Amino acid sequence: MGLCCSCCSFCSISSSISRKITRCEFFLFGFLGIPNPREYLYVLSDKQIRIIISKCDLFYDVKFLTLQTVPFSLKETPYTVQEGFLTDGVSSGCRLSHFIGIDTAIAHDFLYATHPASRDTCDEVLNPMYRRLAVNTFGESSWQSTGQRGALFINQDNAGHTCLKLYRNALYDEIIQETQLSEDEAEHFSNYFERRNSLMCIPIHNDS
Numbered sequence: 001m002g003l004c005c006s007c008c009s010f011c012s013i014s015s016s017i018s019r020k021i022t023r024c025e026f027f028l029f030g031f032l033g034i035p036n037p038r039e040y041l042y043v044l045s046d047k048q049i050r051i052i053i054s055k056c057d058l059f060y061d062v063k064f065l066t067l068q069t070v071p072f073s074l075k076e077t078p079y080t081v082q083e084g085f086l087t088d089g090v091s092s093g094c095r096l097s098h099f100i101g102i103d104t105a106i107a108h109d110f111l112y113a114t115h116p117a118s119r120d121t122c123d124e125v126l127n128p129m130y131r132r133l134a135v136n137t138f139g140e141s142s143w144q145s146t147g148q149r150g151a152l153f154i155n156q157d158n159a160g161h162t163c164l165k166l167y168r169n170a171l172y173d174e175i176i177q178e179t180q181l182s183e184d185e186a187e188h189f190s191n192y193f194e195r196r197n198s199l200m201c202i203p204i205h206n207d208s
Contacts (some may be wrong), residue, residue: 037102061088112169113151162186
């Protein structure tokens, strides 16, 4: 029992350190990205991640939420990554985003989560150099794992409730799971929605 608790504690500390390093990298490399990654990705806090995992435990490795929609085309077929998309930052991570374009990298994450085409076809949205160096080497496991769990989004409905929605495909017409957060849980994401609304130039709703 003691060994198990020690292992869990070590994993929790390691995960927390890893996320702190990610935030530092995101800040540093964010200045180099065109477009700027900080206008596209919101870095999740440890508390926010714990709330997400409590609802969808397959998403234990998420690090970012998208701040705006990302329209793109694949083989002349249009797609849109809606805002609120949760990503682990593997292919859209800040380390290489200034080489491949953060908007393109988000699109690639979305394609891997929804599988609208073959893996080779989905990889065509990326810069050829990055595709050769990273995706061809490490992409297979990500293609399998993210495709099995789907694409997870956090958004607010018309009544102002904060909800998690898990989609199976890129057309958003097959919801696997929909979970409404409690008021206390939703409060932890208020700063995300404020940041997102400020980028979208949408006034923040205030009942008072």
